[in-house]
Amino acid sequence: MRHLKAYLHRWRIFLIYQCRLENCQIIGKKANVTPLHKKGPKNLVENYRPISLTSIVCKTMERFIRDIILDHMEKRKLFTIHQHGFRKGRSCVTQLIEVLDDWTEQLDNKNAIDTIYLDFQKAFDTVPHQRLISKLQSYGICGKILGWIKDFLANRKQKVVINGTGSNWISVTSGIPQGSILEPILFTIYINDLPDVVQNIVKLFADDTKLYAVVNEEKQQISLQNDIDSLLKWSDRWLLKFNKSKCKHIHLGPNTNIKYKMRESNIQQVTEEKDLGIIIDDKLKFKQHINLQTKKANQRLGMIKRSFDFMDKDMFLTVFKSIVRPHLEYGSSVWSVIYKKEAIQLENVQRRATKLIKNIQHKTYTQRLKYLGLPSLQYRRLRADMIETYKILNNIDKVQYEQMLPLSQTTTRGHSKKLYKKNCRTNVRKYSFSQRVVDEWNKIPKKVIDSQTINTFKSQLNNHWKNLDIKFSPDIYQPGDEKNLLRRVQGAE
Numbered sequence: 001m002r003h004l005k006a007y008l009h010r011w012r013i014f015l016i017y018q019c020r021l022e023n024c025q026i027i028g029k030k031a032n033v034t035p036l037h038k039k040g041p042k043n044l045v046e047n048y049r050p051i052s053l054t055s056i057v058c059k060t061m062e063r064f065i066r067d068i069i070l071d072h073m074e075k076r077k078l079f080t081i082h083q084h085g086f087r088k089g090r091s092c093v094t095q096l097i098e099v100l101d102d103w104t105e106q107l108d109n110k111n112a113i114d115t116i117y118l119d120f121q122k123a124f125d126t127v128p129h130q131r132l133i134s135k136l137q138s139y140g141i142c143g144k145i146l147g148w149i150k151d152f153l154a155n156r157k158q159k160v161v162i163n164g165t166g167s168n169w170i171s172v173t174s175g176i177p178q179g180s181i182l183e184p185i186l187f188t189i190y191i192n193d194l195p196d197v198v199q200n201i202v203k204l205f206a207d208d209t210k211l212y213a214v215v216n217e218e219k220q221q222i223s224l225q226n227d228i229d230s231l232l233k234w235s236d237r238w239l240l241k242f243n244k245s246k247c248k249h250i251h252l253g254p255n256t257n258i259k260y261k262m263r264e265s266n267i268q269q270v271t272e273e274k275d276l277g278i279i280i281d282d283k284l285k286f287k288q289h290i291n292l293q294t295k296k297a298n299q300r301l302g303m304i305k306r307s308f309d310f311m312d313k314d315m316f317l318t319v320f321k322s323i324v325r326p327h328l329e330y331g332s333s334v335w336s337v338i339y340k341k342e343a344i345q346l347e348n349v350q351r352r353a354t355k356l357i358k359n360i361q362h363k364t365y366t367q368r369l370k371y372l373g374l375p376s377l378q379y380r381r382l383r384a385d386m387i388e389t390y391k392i393l394n395n396i397d398k399v400q401y402e403q404m405l406p407l408s409q410t411t412t413r414g415h416s417k418k419l420y421k422k423n424c425r426t427n428v429r430k431y432s433f434s435q436r437v438v439d440e441w442n443k444i445p446k447k448v449i450d451s452q453t454i455n456t457f458k459s460q461l462n463n464h465w466k467n468l469d470i471k472f473s474p475d476i477y478q479p480g481d482e483k484n485l486l487r488r489v490q491g492a493e
Contacts, residue, residue: 030054031158031177032166050125052158052177062152062181068145069185078139079188081400082195085206086184089398092205092276093388096334099203099210101404101434103252104284106214108429112253114224115212116260117273118231119246123207124187125175128239129153132176132190139189152182190238197234198227205276221258228260228267248273250282278331284428286335290342297327297349304356311356313372320353320374332381333388336431343476347377369472376474383461385437386444390457393417404434408442415446 031052040047070088073079079087084095106113132153136146156172176183187206195202200213200223211231213224235242244262249269251258260267272281272288279289300323304311311319328346337343354368355361369376375383391397392405408418421438424430448464451457465471 029152029156030169031156031179032161033158034161046122050158050160050178052179054177054180059181065145065148065152066181066185069141069189072141073139073189076140078192080192080195080204082202083188083192083204085204085208086188087398089396091397092278093331093333094397094399095203095205096276096278096331097388097392097433098399098404099212100284100334100432102201103212104426104429104432107253107284108425110254111214111216112251112256113212114215114221114256114258114260115210115250115252116224116228116267117248117250117275118209118211119243120207120209120235121241121243122175123240124178124183126240127176127187127190128174131238132186135190135192136186139192149182149186191240194231194234197230199223200227208276210275215256215258221256225260228262232262250280252282252284276331278334285338287342289335290337290345293327293330294345294349297324298352300324300327301349301353308356310358313357316353316357317372317374320350324349324353325377328377329380329384332384333433336433336436337381338427338431340476343378343474347474347476350374350377365477366473375471378474378476379465379468379471382440382470383465385433386441386461387454387458388433389437389441390449390451391454394454396454405437414442415444415449417449418442 031054033050033052035048036051038047038049074088084090084092103113133146133150136142136149141149153176156177157169158172158177159169160167176186184206191204191207194204194209198211200211202209202211211224211227213220213227215221215224232242242262244265244267247262247267249260249267250271250273251269259269272279274280279286279292281288304319304323308315308319328349337346351365354365354372354374357368357372360368360371363371368374388397389405392399392401406420408420410418419438419441422435424435429435444461445464448457448460451460469475
């Protein structure tokens with residue numbers, strides 16, 4: 001171990017030395033930009049994200065600098081609690097779980113909520129270098145680290161390369177290279193003080209920003225509009241402009257006709273919006289999200305069917321788990337299946353997929369799952385909920401769980417981390433993450449709950465649930481009814 005540390009130290013010194021050489025600086029500051037299409041018409045330049053392909057040696061050095069900055073910011077608790085992007089223990093899922101728990105609780109209490117989704121115009125490409133340096137200094141980042149970052153940002157050049165053909169080199173006077181290791185952390189620091197200028201709640205994932213508030217009274221609506229105005233002043237000061245045409249407003253709860261403005265323009269009110277990969281609708285039923293993900297999974301399934309004339313067990317499991325199933329499970333702890341019809345809709349994708357193996361086509365769905373060792377999607381969603389609960393209660397995922405998942409005061413039986421179940425008035429609240437996990441979590445034995453690591457917990461949970469009925473026989477299906485299942489579902493639609 002001592003020799004390994006010495007080797008790593010020498011390697012680090014070597015990289016620092018190399019990155020100071022003039023030739024290495026020139027190479028490290030030049031980037032080939034690959035345009036990556038985001039969404040919208042492909043003939044519009046603004047619908048592409050410029051990804052910079054830079055020197056591997058420079059990226060390795062960036063990783064050292066990033067780790068030092070992250071350690072400084074996290075140890076001193078300088079990051080806002082509302083930022084979930086590119087931080088240890090935080091993710092798209094943790095942010096949406098927090099937000100939806102707040103929303104569903106307010107709706108259950110008959111409150112109305114207005115949410116403003118804000119979109120920055122070319123956020124990463126317009127960050128002014130001098131203002132970024134001043135913010136780094138304000139957070140105590142100075143000395144050689146600050147000097148290295150100044151040099152990293154200065155005198156950069158880039159060109160666009162498409163199909164092997166490149167444009168002329170141009171100088172980069174602002175922005176953080178997208179695709180670099182330092183890009184996420186530098187932008188996160190630049191936007192870190194944004195929540196301080198508003199009175200209501202702002203949630204961030206890097207540049208993805210949403211502002212929301214309870215709006216039962218006129219003064220609350222005025223407060224939300226004042227926050228929008230404050231954010232516009234912040235954007236003017238720090239030269240990060242909002243793309244007004246892409247800012248959206250969603251209203252949840254009792255009807256209201258309130259309109260919100262960004263200066264002279266009304267913010268467009270919509271009934272659904274894609275939020276960190278999950279479609280949020282104004283009823284919080286996630287029907288549109290389930291429909292879209294099922295459609296994508298079926299498209300991938302069709303592609304696989306057209307590409308392979310024969311598939312054995314191992315080949316099928318590899319392809320299905322990597323290409324199809326992720327579409328059906330992304331963020332499953334965030335959204336919930338309220339209706340049986342939607343559970344069948346999701347499960348049918350896997351049911352059809354298992355028929356790609358010709359030698360088991362004649363078997364029932366349950367028999368095919370057992371042969372493949374492939375759990376049902378219903379079981380997988382339940383398991384994902386328990387894993388997420390474990391991560392939250394053990395502070396692996398940094399979520400403010402004291403209010404979301406309060407511990408029960410009566411623990412005479414079972415384990416010490418039993419959850420208290422609150423009363424719910426609406427299905428939206430009943431099927432939210434913090435409510436639906438309580439009963440199943442409290443049933444898990446102490447031995448499983450007290451697992452020291454997440455991998456141990458998964459192993460123990462798998463062993464405890466090895467004979468669970470829904471693992472291979474989802475209860476959404478009626479015994480012997482598989483033959484007419486698809487026709488019944490289509491008829492219900």
